[in-house]
Amino acid sequence: MNKLSIRIEGLSRVYRKKRKRKWFRKQPAESAKDFVALDDVNLEVRPGELFGLLGPNGAGKTTLIKILTTLLSPSTGNAWVDGLDVVKQAKELRPRINMVSGGESSGYGILTVRENIWLFARIYGVPNEQIKARTDRMLDVVGLADKASSRVSHLSTGQRQKMNFCRGFVTDPKILFLDEPTLGLDVTAARNIRQFIQQWMKEDPRRTILLTTHYMAEADELCDRLAIVDRGKILACNSPTNLKRLVQEHPLFAMTLSPGPNGLPELNGLAGVRQATRTETPTTVELKVSLEEEPAIGSVVSKIAASGAKILTLRKVEPTLEDVFIEHVGHGIESEAG
Amino acid sequence: MRATLILAVQAALARAYPRAVWMTRNRTWLIQETLLPVLSVSAFAYSYIAMKAPPEYVGFVILGAAMTTFWLNVLWAMGAHLYWERDSGNLGLYIMSPAPMMSILAGMAMGGMTTTTVRAAAIVLAGVLLFDVPFDPTSWWLLIGVFLLTLLALYGLGMMFASLFLLWGREAWHTVNLLQEPVYLLAGMNFPLKNVFPMAVAGTALLLPLATGMDAMRQVLFRAEGVLHYSYEIGMLAVLAAIFLVSAKWSLDYLERKSREEGRLTVRWE
Ligand SMILES: Nc1ncnc2c1ncn2[C@@H]1O[C@H](COP(=O)(O)OP(=O)(O)OP(=O)(O)O)[C@@H](O)[C@H]1O
Ligand SMILES: [Mg+2]
Numbered sequence: 341m342n343k344l345s346i347r348i349e350g351l352s353r354v355y356r357k358k359r360k361r362k363w364f365r366k367q368p369a370e371s372a373k374d375f376v377a378l379d380d381v382n383l384e385v386r387p388g389e390l391f392g393l394l395g396p397n398g399a400g401k402t403t404l405i406k407i408l409t410t411l412l413s414p415s416t417g418n419a420w421v422d423g424l425d426v427v428k429q430a431k432e433l434r435p436r437i438n439m440v441s442g443g444e445s446s447g448y449g450i451l452t453v454r455e456n457i458w459l460f461a462r463i464y465g466v467p468n469e470q471i472k473a474r475t476d477r478m479l480d481v482v483g484l485a486d487k488a489s490s491r492v493s494h495l496s497t498g499q500r501q502k503m504n505f506c507r508g509f510v511t512d513p514k515i516l517f518l519d520e521p522t523l524g525l526d527v528t529a530a531r532n533i534r535q536f537i538q539q540w541m542k543e544d545p546r547r548t549i550l551l552t553t554h555y556m557a558e559a560d561e562l563c564d565r566l567a568i569v570d571r572g573k574i575l576a577c578n579s580p581t582n583l584k585r586l587v588q589e590h591p592l593f594a595m596t597l598s599p600g601p602n603g604l605p606e607l608n609g610l611a612g613v614r615q616a617t618r619t620e621t622p623t624t625v626e627l628k629v630s631l632e633e634e635p636a637i638g639s640v641v642s643k644i645a646a647s648g649a650k651i652l653t654l655r656k657v658e659p660t661l662e663d664v665f666i667e668h669v670g671h672g673i674e675s676e677a678g
Numbered sequence: 679m680r681a682t683l684i685l686a687v688q689a690a691l692a693r694a695y696p697r698a699v700w701m702t703r704n705r706t707w708l709i710q711e712t713l714l715p716v717l718s719v720s721a722f723a724y725s726y727i728a729m730k731a732p733p734e735y736v737g738f739v740i741l742g743a744a745m746t747t748f749w750l751n752v753l754w755a756m757g758a759h760l761y762w763e764r765d766s767g768n769l770g771l772y773i774m775s776p777a778p779m780m781s782i783l784a785g786m787a788m789g790g791m792t793t794t795t796v797r798a799a800a801i802v803l804a805g806v807l808l809f810d811v812p813f814d815p816t817s818w819w820l821l822i823g824v825f826l827l828t829l830l831a832l833y834g835l836g837m838m839f840a841s842l843f844l845l846w847g848r849e850a851w852h853t854v855n856l857l858q859e860p861v862y863l864l865a866g867m868n869f870p871l872k873n874v875f876p877m878a879v880a881g882t883a884l885l886l887p888l889a890t891g892m893d894a895m896r897q898v899l900f901r902a903e904g905v906l907h908y909s910y911e912i913g914m915l916a917v918l919a920a921i922f923l924v925s926a927k928w929s930l931d932y933l934e935r936k937s938r939e940e941g942r943l944t945v946r947w948e
Contacts, residue, residue, distance in 0.1 A: 355941055406941075409774050413938045435776040446767035448696040450703060455695070462692035463777040465685040 343423050345515055345548035346385035346408065351417035352572075353378040353403050377403040379572040380417070385565075388545045390537070392563035393552040394661075396669060400572040401552040402441070405517045408550070409439045422515055435464065437515050440508035442501060442523025449493030453484060453503050456492050457510055464511040471510060478506035481536045483529060498525050505533060509540065518551040522558060530555075534562055556661040566661075568668045575668040580661055587659045587667050590614055591634045594657045595627040600648025610643060612636025617666050624652065628663065682778070689777030693785025694792070701793060711793055712800035716808075719743040719801055722868055723809050733812055734900040735869075740805035741895060742867040744798035748829060749861070749888045751794040752787075752836030757843040757851055759786050764844060779930045783840060787833040813899060821898045824908070827915045828891025834922030835887060841929040845936065865889040870896055872903045880905045887918050 355375045377400045385391045393401045406412035408421050410430040419426045424433040447456045454475055461471045479485040482502035487495065495503065501524060508516055518537075522530040541547055553559050559566055560580045567577040576583060597604065604625060607616035612632045619626040629640055644651060701707065722739045760783075763769045772782045805811040815821040843851050864883040871880045871893055883889040884905060894911040896902040904911065936942075 353941075411770055411774055411938065412941050413935075431776070434774060437774075439774060444767050446771055448768075450700050451696055455699070459692045459695060460771060460775075463685075463689040463772065463775040463782070465681075465688055465776065 343387070344384050344420070345387045345389065345422060346383065346391075346550060347420045348381055348383040348404075348408075349418050351378055351381040351404075351407065351419055352376065352415050353400070353407060353412065354415040377572050378407075378414075381572070381574055383567060383574060383577065385548060385550060387548055388541070389564045390541055390549045390551070390562055392559045392566040393550065393569055394554075394556075394559050394566055394665060395552075395569035398571075399569040401569055402519055403572075404569075405439065405441075405519050405550065405552065409437055409517055410434060436513060437517065438464075438508045438511050438513035439517040439519065440504050440521060441519035442521055443497075444501075444504055446504065447492045447500065449491065451492055452489050453479070453492060453495070454488045456503065457507050460507045461510045466511055470512075474510045474512070475506065478509050481532060482506060483532065498529065501525060502529065514546060515548045515550070518549060520552055520554065522553065522555065530558070534558060537562060556665065560661045568665060570669045576664070583664045584659050584661065587630070587664050591631045591637075592657050592659050592663060593629045593631070593637055593640075593654065595629070595644075595654045596652040597625045597627055597644065598623070598650040598652055599625055600650075602647060604649055605643050605647045607640060607643065610636075610639060613640060615667065615670075616640075628657075628666070630663070630667070685776065686778055686781035686784075689775075689781040690785035690788060693772075693782050694788040695785075697786075697789025698792060701796075707793065708796075711797040715743065715747065715797055715801055716804040719804060720808065723805075727809070733810070734902060736809045737805065737811040737813070737900050738870060738896060738902075739868045740801060740809070740811055741892060741899065742865075744801045745828070745888060745892050745895070746862065746865075746867055747794050747798050747801070748791070748832050749865075751790045752832045753839060753854065753858075755790050756783075756786055756833075756836040756840040759790075760840040760844050773934055779934065780837070780927055783837040783926065783930065784833075786840075787836060790836075791829065791833070815899045816901065817898065820908075821895065824891060824894045824898060824912060824915070827912060827919060828887060828895070831887035831891065831915050831919035831922060834919050834926055837926035838922050838929055841926065841933045845929065845933050861886060861888065865892060867892075870902050870904075872905050877905075884911065884914060885918070887915060887922075890914050890918065 353376075355377055357373055357375065381400075381404065393404065395401050403412065407414050408419055408426055410426050410433060413427055421433055422436050424436075426433060448459070451459065457475050457478075458468075458471050461474075466474075475488075476485075479488055482505055484499060484502050484506070487499060492500065492503065505521055508518070521537075522533055525533065537549065537551075541549060551562070553562075563580060565577065565579050566583060568575045568583075576586075578586075604618065604627075607613055607627075607629060613636060614630040614632055616627060616629045618628075629637070631637060631640075641651065641654070719739060722743070723736045726735045726739060760769070763772070772779065806813060839854065843854075864879070865886055865888040866874065866883070871883055871889065874880075875883065884893065890911050893904045893906075894908040894915070897904040897908045897911075906914075
């Protein structure tokens, strides 16, 4: 039987609201409102997979990664990484994993980039020559080679993030967790990093990556499979292609509108309309309508026209991962979770 | 087992590294850590000299100032560092790594010890050069042994406190802060414990590794009268060191478990 890289069974995590701490006094038993960050999550990731978690802010992605990297205990349920229980076998597990999160502020400002990477590889027991070789390679990948001897405190936010990205790979983990690895990076850097991630996965089929991202295109390009997470629940889990195929059954139209004086009419609920989502720009409104049947577009158009709005463009479109996301979560990833 | 030990040593050295680097890249510390403490010691020394106290009394001041330096480093620097490590996100990385947390704290202690040793050395040097303190130990080996054992007990206590501070928050820190002056008094910073305090108080004071260590060192260095014979005090120091180190391990494990449960390992709180 092929061992799974990650197996999650009935996993939940509840954050207890912080109660006021008082010295040497037992807390009153009355419980403040608790927050369910993960709710009965089940998931399997196979070795060699580049697996993505996609979800709006506060969905529970980071919480899940923290549990899998032994930084947080589950409230109920179990999780195994590389066959090891993340709670009971944390010690055995730790040498095999690593994690990088976008926007983390770790590191020592007084050290140089190279020294900093060295420090965090050394606590994994990586021999010095290997650290040197891997650091050289990684710094090249992220384009930080010229900053190798600069102090960490002199780096820009993005450079600091690139350094931390390197930190995750220098220990050569079997299973790597990347929490928004390209957050805040420029287009070229993000692309180089994506390319490197794919390359790194090809080099050894036993490697596994679990990553989270807010960039749909990134998830689409990188991930073998994706889970869409919202409010602590997994809503869908499949390959990007299959996820898109599921929404492809329904015709999808994109419109650019110039709204009339009374704004736009409510389209959700109109006969034949499955879902309508709008994105406002300063002067126009982008509207995406998913329909049961194609002819329903007629009634959509007349309803809009009746409201006094002008239709600037109208075209039939192929679904993107974003549409899959909207289909499941009910709103675009740009807007806050309701 | 052997691999774990090697990893622990590597991790401790790695964690001590930023401090060592800081010493070479930050120039002002040398003045701050040598000139200033020497000035404050001089004030005490001159008052003993003005009183025409026996020369070993100036020696007590020098010894007290040097050893208290370590004590301060243990209590404040280690606690503050661990806080900072948590807030900057490094603590999460350390816990996630295979290196035992004890080795990370030991690395922090070693880092702190390096600067503190320079400071203490400056004070001792001032004692020899400025005040002509009669350093004439019964045995140098014994002196060094007692000194190292005292450091072990002190930094064991520091490792324990650091994790307790993190567990209990800043309030705990403030509470311990209140103990600073009583500790100086009890430890006999500038005077021998024996004959000053009644036996019961002096005996209680020996539960502080700082007090025990200094009492033993005063005996070895200046042949002063101790509360107990130094051989007993060496035994006590060894026991204290063991207790503190085991407690440090225990409280670190507890800290890790507790914060994993409460989700506070990587978050600022309070
Ligand atoms: N330590 C904590 N204490 C209390 N609540 C928390 C804690 N950490 C996270 N939460 C809550 O749990 C929910 C999930 O948070 P999490 O960080 O996992 O989201 P996420 O999916 O990573 O979001 P983002 O895309 O913004 O990074 C959020 O509503 C958050 O407020
Ligand atoms: Mg997150």
